[in-house]
Amino acid sequence: MTVTKGESVPERADGAAAVPVDGYVPSERRLERERHKRARARRATAVAALSTLVTAAVLYLVVVHAPGWPRTKETFFSAGYAREALPKVLEGLWLNVRLLVVCGAAVLVLGMLIAIARTLRGPVFFPLRVLAAAYTDFFRGLPLIINLMIVVLGVPALRLQGVTVDPVLLGGTALTLTYSAYVAEVFRAGIESVHPSQRAAARSLGLTNRQALRYVVLPQAVRRQVPPLLNDLVSLQKDTGLVSIGGAVDAVRAADIIVGRSLNYTPYIVAGLVFVALTIPMTRLTDWVTARLDRRRDQGGTL
Amino acid sequence: MSDAPVLRMESVRKTFGGSVVLRDVDLEVAPHTVTALIGASGSGKSTLLRCANLLEEIDDGAIWLDGEEITDPRADQDAVRRRIGVVFQAYNLFPHMSVLDNITLAPRRVHGVSRAAAEERARELLERLGLAGKADAYPDRLSGGQQQRVAIVRALAVRPRLLLLDEITAALDPELVGEVLEVVRSLKDEGMTMVLATHEMGFARDVADQVCFLDGGVVLERGTAEQVFGQPRRERTRRFLRRLVEAGRL
Numbered sequence: 321m322t323v324t325k326g327e328s329v330p331e332r333a334d335g336a337a338a339v340p341v342d343g344y345v346p347s348e349r350r351l352e353r354e355r356h357k358r359a360r361a362r363r364a365t366a367v368a369a370l371s372t373l374v375t376a377a378v379l380y381l382v383v384v385h386a387p388g389w390p391r392t393k394e395t396f397f398s399a400g401y402a403r404e405a406l407p408k409v410l411e412g413l414w415l416n417v418r419l420l421v422v423c424g425a426a427v428l429v430l431g432m433l434i435a436i437a438r439t440l441r442g443p444v445f446f447p448l449r450v451l452a453a454a455y456t457d458f459f460r461g462l463p464l465i466i467n468l469m470i471v472v473l474g475v476p477a478l479r480l481q482g483v484t485v486d487p488v489l490l491g492g493t494a495l496t497l498t499y500s501a502y503v504a505e506v507f508r509a510g511i512e513s514v515h516p517s518q519r520a521a522a523r524s525l526g527l528t529n530r531q532a533l534r535y536v537v538l539p540q541a542v543r544r545q546v547p548p549l550l551n552d553l554v555s556l557q558k559d560t561g562l563v564s565i566g567g568a569v570d571a572v573r574a575a576d577i578i579v580g581r582s583l584n585y586t587p588y589i590v591a592g593l594v595f596v597a598l599t600i601p602m603t604r605l606t607d608w609v610t611a612r613l614d615r616r617r618d619q620g621g622t623l
Numbered sequence: 624m625s626d627a628p629v630l631r632m633e634s635v636r637k638t639f640g641g642s643v644v645l646r647d648v649d650l651e652v653a654p655h656t657v658t659a660l661i662g663a664s665g666s667g668k669s670t671l672l673r674c675a676n677l678l679e680e681i682d683d684g685a686i687w688l689d690g691e692e693i694t695d696p697r698a699d700q701d702a703v704r705r706r707i708g709v710v711f712q713a714y715n716l717f718p719h720m721s722v723l724d725n726i727t728l729a730p731r732r733v734h735g736v737s738r739a740a741a742e743e744r745a746r747e748l749l750e751r752l753g754l755a756g757k758a759d760a761y762p763d764r765l766s767g768g769q770q771q772r773v774a775i776v777r778a779l780a781v782r783p784r785l786l787l788l789d790e791i792t793a794a795l796d797p798e799l800v801g802e803v804l805e806v807v808r809s810l811k812d813e814g815m816t817m818v819l820a821t822h823e824m825g826f827a828r829d830v831a832d833q834v835c836f837l838d839g840g841v842v843l844e845r846g847t848a849e850q851v852f853g854q855p856r857r858e859r860t861r862r863f864l865r866r867l868v869e870a871g872r873l
Contacts, residue, residue, distance in 0.1 A: 526705035
């Protein structure tokens, strides 16, 4: 439990410390300190466990003694409906996963293009810069749910020849539109965080503006922005559930169908938990990557 | 032709906002010579180098590289920079690339050298600067002196006509300064044309063919090292040198 910086005194099963190569024997003072730290750590763990138990017990009692609990339990936590809903919800979840993969890839590409467009210099690119800025401003501000309704319901209403009315495709398009705007800003922040001296060094070597961006600025920008990018992907993952408003049968819609028939809300709880279960590995991955990047930075760097 | 200056500056003026950083600066750098720019911090040494490399646009005057005016707005800036190597005070190595990739980036991407040829030359240069084992290391694993030597190799890899060194030892621990200066000295022996801004007066006196003392953006005094350090004509120069002596820097 204790965080030991510097050399550690490895403990063997018999409790004796292994003797390091230089014949160093830890002093009584050090051993006493480490005993104290271990005791303190054990105490801390015990306190944490106790406090967790008490909190859980209080929450449980409050919920269970709520006046509407028996009825709530029936309509939200029915084991029977849960069993019925789970296979259908999981079937629907497959659509969410596919949407995540396809939209995620599209978002990364489109977001990067928009971010680059915003950093282009030169008068020729003026309209491109303005368009990219307008795009991010608009789609970051527009609530996703309204974006979805406009695209999923509005586009089919146009009755355009050759344009899909598939709610999955349209829903995916709407998600991509909104998330590209977020991701573009993440990339742009990354590009701007690379110190100007890096660009100066690249230009001094004779690299053109474009080469400096491609080989020097972007690789560093992307590396730095991995944690916020993964964060946006986690967010995208759960927002794929919103395509259900167009009628696509994803996990949410699958739950919806059963709820409509039975008037029991348990399937929503099931769908919610399934999304959480899907998101947790992603969140852990984000934490792991962030911690790894931090560790690399701690080891020292020039920038 | 061979004695025509590599770099020539005439009446160069540069301002940042309201402050004049360079005023009427003239400079001539003959081939295979070393020019040292000395002067207090903020006297315009670094700016002068950045202007020579077109990292800063000058307000007035003109700069020629090998007789070609590079401050003409019609000049190809990328082509100019390809012929000038720069080493920065803060190294400015690319942290996401190995030492070898740092060095071969410009030869491969700008000069169209094959990877094999670029790496061969890079390893050769690394070897010569005592960095043979560091080709695959990343910059943040190297000491300051090693990083600065890698930066010098990176600048040399494209066989520049002129090398600009901007206070390249200012960020180094005292015991690492020597190894970097040794490299500069051997480059001089090989005939590299260099302009360096430096606070290392002993070194400037030792290595420079021409010394320019800058003060407030003006070249106040210029001449051989013996002239500027030995018989400074201006009171301002004398004061500057006296302060250095008092600080034990000269």
